[in-house]
Amino acid sequence: MESDERATPPGDESIGEIEKHNLNVDITTLPIYTRSQLAQFNGTDRPQTYVAIRGYIYDVSSNAKNYGPGKSYHRLVGKDVTRLFGLNTLSLTSARSQGDSRSWYTGDFTAKENAAVDSWVSFFRKRYPIVGLVVDHDSG
Ligand code: HEM
Secondary structure, three states, X not given: OOOOOOOOOOOOOOOOHHHHHHHHOOOOOOOEEEHHHHHOOXXXXXXXXXEEEOXXXXXXXXXXXXXXXXXXXXXXXXXXXXXXXXXOXXXXXXXXXXXXXXXXXXXXXXXXXXXXXXXXHHHHHHHOOEEEEEEOOXXX
C-alpha cells in the first residue's frame, strides 16, 4: 500500500509485476544512454534487445521471436521508434519521413498519432521493464 503514490486504475489489483516495476521506476536513477549507445542493444553487439518509446527504453529481450536478429520487428530495436509507432509504419520512407535518425520525432504529430503512441506505451509498460532513458547527447 505505502509505496503506491502513483494512481493505478481503480479495481486493478491484478496489475502485473512488470507493470508494477514500471510504475515505481525512479527516473532519477535510471541509466541514461545516448542514441549510439542504445543502438548497440540489438541482440548482436550486445545480447540484450532494447526498444525505446518517448525516451523510455524497454528491455524486449524476453520476446526474441519478434525482436531478435532476423525477426519481423528487429528493425524497431536499438532506437527510439516513437515516430514509427505514431505513423504506423516500419520504415520512414513516406512523404512524412524525417529519416531514420529522427525516428523519435513527434513535433508534427496529430492528436490521433499521439494517441497511437500512447497505446503502444501502455502495451509496452505492461510487458517490458523500463531499463533506461535515451537522450540527445549525440547526433546519431
Ligand atoms: C500489415 C501490417 C501488420 C500486420 C499484419 C501485423 C501483425 C502482427 C502480428 C500477428 C503480431 C503478433 C506476433 C506474435 O506475437 O507472434 C504483431 C506484433 C507486433 N507488431 Fe505488427 N503487424 C503489422 C504492422 C505493424 C506495424 C506497422 C508496426 C509498427 C509501427 C507493428 C508493430 C508490432 C510490434 C511492436 C509487435 C510486437 C508486440 C510485442 O509482442 O511486443 N506492426 N504484428
